[in-house]
Amino acid sequence: MEQFNIPEHYDVMADLDRDVHDDIELSRSEAALAVSLIQESTGSIPRSVFLPCFGTGRHIVPLFKLGVKKITGVDLSATCIKKALTHLTRLNGGNIVQLTLADLRSWYTNEEFDAVLLLGNSFADIIDPSQLTLFTAGMLRSLKSGGVFVMDYIGERYLERCRTARQSTWHAVLNGVPVLDCRVPKYDSEHRVLQIDVRVEALETHELVWTGFYQKLILTPTELIQRFGARSVELQHIGLADELNPYYSAVDSKHPLHAIHGGDLGMLQESDWWVGRKMK
Incomplete structure (x- = not known):
């Protein structure tokens, strides 16, 4: 099955x-x-955090304001990193940030971190299980013994949308053009891959502006626990995103994101949150 081009996709998503x-x-x-999940596990705020697949870096400033002192990030998208660097102008002195364009499957550091945060439903973008094993190893290698891993992951819960072919349509802007962003999910049960087909049309003319797709390898909870256990991380399911974070479920709120998406936040809203601690 064809693997979507991860850096090219996120180059577009940084704008769309x-x-x-x-x-x-x-x-x-x-x-x-x-x-808060890390504090529940360790009793303290992590001083150093590794952000694999940090994207546009939108969590960097909030993490520092919560007490984190040092952040290291790795991402495949040059466009996302460029946008992430703009966030750093909002930082005060004393914060340490290092952002790198690299592939986690081959990236290596001698540093160790108190926590690893994989947010934005980035896990299992790599749909080849053996390559995903390399990605997982690269992501967890630098986590300290006793350190905490946190991620959101869109697993089996999203498959109901595939069964009904439920389309999500949002108003957006791409390359300065107002557009309609239309996304339809489907599921390949043979390869166990969720695929979201994206069609972007100009709002006024309905001319095609961009088309693409992205994917997630769908693993069962048992498979996730075994996969992370093989890297000495005891993974536990914490809960559903819209039950843990009030922002996701505030359908009637006046938050701009809810207004734009009509209360349908897609994968953000329907992901599962997981926490794991690296065994000593």
Whole structure:
């Protein structure tokens, strides 16, 4: 099965999904949830955090404001990193940030971190199980013994949308053009891959502006626990995103993101949150 081009996809999403990336309240709520889960596990705020697949870096400033002192991030998208660097102008002195364009499957550091946060439903973008094993190893290698891993993951829960072919349509802007962003999910049961087909049309003329797709390898909870256990991380399911974070479920709120999406936040709203601690 064809693997979608991850860096090219996120280069486009940095612009097309700007309503998500620029929503400061959303980013604050996710960062606060992640840090609270770490505190519940360790009793303290992590001083150093590794952000694999940090995207546009929208969680960096909120994490520092919550007490994190040092952040290291790795991402495949040059466009996302460029946008992430703009967030750093909002930081005060004393914060340490290092952002790198690299592939986690081959990236290596001698540093160790108190926590690893994988947010934005980035896990299982790589649909080849053996390559996903390399990605997972690269992501967890630098987590300290006793350190905490937190992620959101869109697993089996989203498959109901595939069965009904439920389309999500949002108003957006791409390359300065007002557009309709239409996304339809489907599921390949043979390869166990969720695929979202994206069609972007000009709002006024309905001419095609961009088309693409992205994917997630769908693993069962048992498979996730075994996969992370093989890397000495005891993974536990914490709960559903819209039950843990009030922002996701505030359908009737006046938050800009909810207004734009009509209460349908897609994968953000329907992901599962997981926490794991690296065994000593």
